[in-house]
Amino acid sequence: MNQPRLPSFVSYIIRHPLLAVVLYIYKLIYQMVTLLFLEAVVHIYVHTMKFLIILPLICCVVLCAPRLRIYPHQTPPQLLTLPSNATSIRSEITDSFTCEGRSYGYYADTDNECQIFHVCMPVVYSDTRSQMFKWSFICPEETVFNQEIFTCVNSDESIDCMESPKFYSLNSHFGETDSETEEPHHVADETTALPEVSQGLEKSARRPYDAKRKTLESIYNY
Numbered sequence: 001m002n003q004p005r006l007p008s009f010v011s012y013i014i015r016h017p018l019l020a021v022v023l024y025i026y027k028l029i030y031q032m033v034t035l036l037f038l039e040a041v042v043h044i045y046v047h048t049m050k051f052l053i054i055l056p057l058i059c060c061v062v063l064c065a066p067r068l069r070i071y072p073h074q075t076p077p078q079l080l081t082l083p084s085n086a087t088s089i090r091s092e093i094t095d096s097f098t099c100e101g102r103s104y105g106y107y108a109d110t111d112n113e114c115q116i117f118h119v120c121m122p123v124v125y126s127d128t129r130s131q132m133f134k135w136s137f138i139c140p141e142e143t144v145f146n147q148e149i150f151t152c153v154n155s156d157e158s159i160d161c162m163e164s165p166k167f168y169s170l171n172s173h174f175g176e177t178d179s180e181t182e183e184p185h186h187v188a189d190e191t192t193a194l195p196e197v198s199q200g201l202e203k204s205a206r207r208p209y210d211a212k213r214k215t216l217e218s219i220y221n222y
Helices: 008-015 017-064 161-173 199-221
Strands: 105-108 116-124 130-138 143-146 151-154
Touching (some): 105 143, 105 161
8 A cells, every 4th residue: 555655845854854943943033023023013003103192282282382482401691691701700600599579679699699680570561460570690700799789899898798688678769769848938027127327317318308498487487
């Protein structure tokens, strides 16, 4: 009885077992690569869908807040709008001073050793909205801001920088005027005194009239 003949490929593998091992390893590698590829595709798909969901939200935030600006890599001098050469006057500048809750006026920055001062100006609009404006300035080299007189002076002529907050209240006097009550001036009644006439001058002035009167009396009596 004749036995069924195996395919030539199978019989070749049987005769060469090493080839069978190689094919088996190739199959495992193929399956592993396929699984990794499918996993990567699924991962990319999931993250793409998340991005497509978040993208409209980002667009809404940008459109609803057009005034929002992000300035990366800005240094404190740039944030304080100081001159470009401010670091040549003071190398380390900190941006820690805030105008919130302060009235209009000039304020020495103690964190920057009073070499920098700020102008705070609160503004209230007609629709009751309020906004605080702040401008920052740096004193010339070797000078500091004297909070007592609101001027940059030599450091040896200024008050102690750490004492500056004690003089912040001086800003409340901006816009005030001296209310001087004028006292009414009492004008005395001035009487013009006539010059006194001496008796001799008075008699000499009356002599012509006396002589004329005597002449008339002598005529009528005659």
